[in-house]
Amino acid sequence: MSNTAEAIDGSALVGRAGGPARPARRPRPTQPLIGIILPAIIIALWQVAASLAWIDRVFLPAPLTVVTAFWKMLTKQNLALDFLASVKIVGQAFLYGSIAAVGLGIAAGLSRKVEQFFGPTFDTIRHIPGIAWLPLIVLWLGIGAPAKVLVIAKSVFFPVFLNTLQGIRNVEKNYIELASVLTLTRWQLVRKVVLPAAVPSIMVSLRYAAGLAWALVVVAEGLSGLEGLGFLIFRAQGLLLTDQLVVCMVIIGLVGFAIDRSMYLLQRRVLRWKQGYDG
Amino acid sequence: MATPGHLEVRNVSKTYAVAGRPPVRVLSRVSLDVQPGAFVSLVGPSGCGKSTLLRLIIGLDREHGGDILIGGQPIEGPALSRGIVFQDHRLLPWLTLEDNIALALENARWAAADKAAAVRDHIALVGLAGFEKAYPHQLSGGMAQRAAIARGIVGRPEILLLDEPLGALDALTRVRLQAELQRIWRLERITMILVTHDVDEAIYLSxxxxxxxxxxxxxxxxxxxxxxxxxxxxxxxxxxxxxxILAAMGEDAAQRPAA
Incomplete structure (x- = not known):
């Protein structure tokens, strides 16, 4: 039998056994418009509420006022710098926290000894919220970025660490057996089997941690420091600049949305081997 | 004299320790003699130790009584000279078809070009040319099992163990793969030992x-x-x-339809 004949034979087999092989990427029917309906309704309601003065203008500025405030903050004040300050803190904290977490998670996943060594300490530290660490760390490191980076990195660390550990421990026993039959060394087993098997679990936690880090920076900046979106939002509250306050809230929401979408796309890219994976 | 690839199972017994219970004896003084290049099937009711015997031969489980010799040498753990195909295809979902098959050559001492050629040839041999870059979830059950067979033989083992490899497939795919298996066996001249529930399959192939x-x-x-x-x-x-065979298995052969 020639190779060609076998290939045809192979595809004929697929055709019979449950439809042709699906292409690597199914084009997903996306309906971006439907997602815009609700925000449009909210903005419309907001406008109506402001126009009819349902709520005092001091407490609820009209949408257009907020847009104007945004422009003013961007051109006359240092909104861009504050924004960058927040992004930098989150970026650094996420990077340090997740690298440490994946590294130690893998080590603890592969070795019970490592897990037992860190376990009790980590499980205690984990239960002290990052924000509770902040006052002490600010005393040590000052009100600048390093204290916030440290506290947020801590909050990123734990979900990623625990998921990495679990991901590694949950590798199917059948795959370990296969590796044994194929005479893979321990290092080959880790590289070819254990780590790839843990990736889905790690990716989920990275996506979660990225969102968490962004939410926490606002809190951390609100509690200490003199720059960043979190600082602006609390300052605006104190000065009753509700238009600026809303500007900050919207930016925080949109950036959070963008972070989550990027992580989702990254996840899809990394996990393209996974069946029916849709996040 | 020891012939290369000659499998001898002599008086092999196996007991499993179960906590808090008397140990369970799964194999009792089993002896087999499989000549190089032969196709031998093991059939029997569930729980008769067929799969246990395969695990002993592949080297996943080394505690047993009696001797298992290949070419006169006792088995010491898994080796590339013995391949296995499991009932589940057990392809790694994160590797493409060709990477899955190449994984069996990871520790073969061949030149990279020879490995690549062997992977390509065996993908073609099982009729999957064109699917090299496919991930396992994109393959049908029959295709995945073909890939598993290719992985089992790509390293040119002396013996291929088949642990109910077609058991989970639909009847039509199964008959088709039986013919494929026979063609591969004749072409590659590998000793094959098949564990199956399907008496027809055993007679057809062995x-x-x-x-x-x-x-x-x-x-x-x-x-x-x-x-x-x-x-x-x-x-x-x-x-x-x-x-x-059904009579020997203790089935009431007379009650079975004769086809």
Whole structure:
């Protein structure tokens, strides 16, 4: 039998056994418009509420006022710098926290000894919220970025660490057996089997941690420091600049949305081997 | 004298320790002799130790009584000279088809070009040319099992162990893959030992069918299949053999439809 004949034979087999092989990427029917309906309704309601003065203008500025405030903050004040300050803190904290977490998670996943060594300490530290660490760390490191980076990195660390550990421990026993039959060394087993098997679990936690880090920076900046979106939002509250306050809230929401979408796309890219994976 | 690839199973016994209970004996003094290049099937009721015996031969489980020798040498753990195909295809979902098959050559001491050629040839051999870059979830059950067979033989083992490899497939795919398996066996001249529940499958493929009885598992009888290949499942001789084997397995052969 020639190779060609076998290939045809192979595809004929697929055709019979449950439809042709699906292409690597199914084009997903996306309906971006439907997602815009609700925000449009909210903005419309907001406008109506402001126009009819349902709520005092001091407490609820009209949408257009907020847009104007945004422009003013961007051109006359240092909104861009504050924004960058927040992004930098989150970026650094996420990077340090997740690298440490994946590294130690893998080590603890592969070795019970490592897990037992860190376990009790980590499980205690984990239960002290990052924000509770902040006052002490600010005393040590000052009100600048390093204290916030440290506290947020801590909050990123734990979900990623625990998921990495679990991901590694949950590798199917059948795959370990296969590796044994194929005479893979321990290092080959880790590289070819254990780590790839843990990736889905790690990716989920990275996506979660990225969102968490962004939410926490606002809190951390609100509690200490003199720059960043979190600082602006609390300052605006104190000065009753509700238009600026809303500007900050919207930016925080949109950036959070963008972070989550990027992580989702990254996840899809990394996990393209996974069946029916849709996040 | 020891012949390379000659598998001898001598008086092999196996007991499993179960916490808080008397140990369970799964194999009792099983002896087998498989000549190089032969196709031997092990059939028997569930729990007669067929799969346990395969695990011992592949080297996943090394605690047993008696001797298992290949070419006169006792088995010391898994080796590339023995391949296995499991009931589940067990392809790694994060590797493409070709990477999955290449994984079996990871520790083969071949040149990279030879490995690549062997992977390509064996993908073609099992009829999957064109699917090299596909991920396992994109393959049908039959295709995945073909890939698993390719992975089992790509390293040119002396012996290929087949642990109910077609058991989970639909009837049509199964018959088709039986023919494929036979073609591959003739082409590659690898000793194959098949564990199956399917007596038809055993007769269709084998030189010899070993009937195990439980429990503990022991060899009830060995039946030579002398029919010329390819075999006709509906022929009188085939049906007669089937009835003999079913009778040896303790089934009531008379109640079974003769096809």
């Amino acid at each position: 030189d010899q069918v070993v009937v195990l009885a439980g429990s503990p598992g022991r060899v009830a009888t060995e039946i030579e299949i002398g029919l010329p290949r390819p075999r006709d499942r509906a022929s009188v001789e085939f049906v007669a053999l089937k009835q003999r």
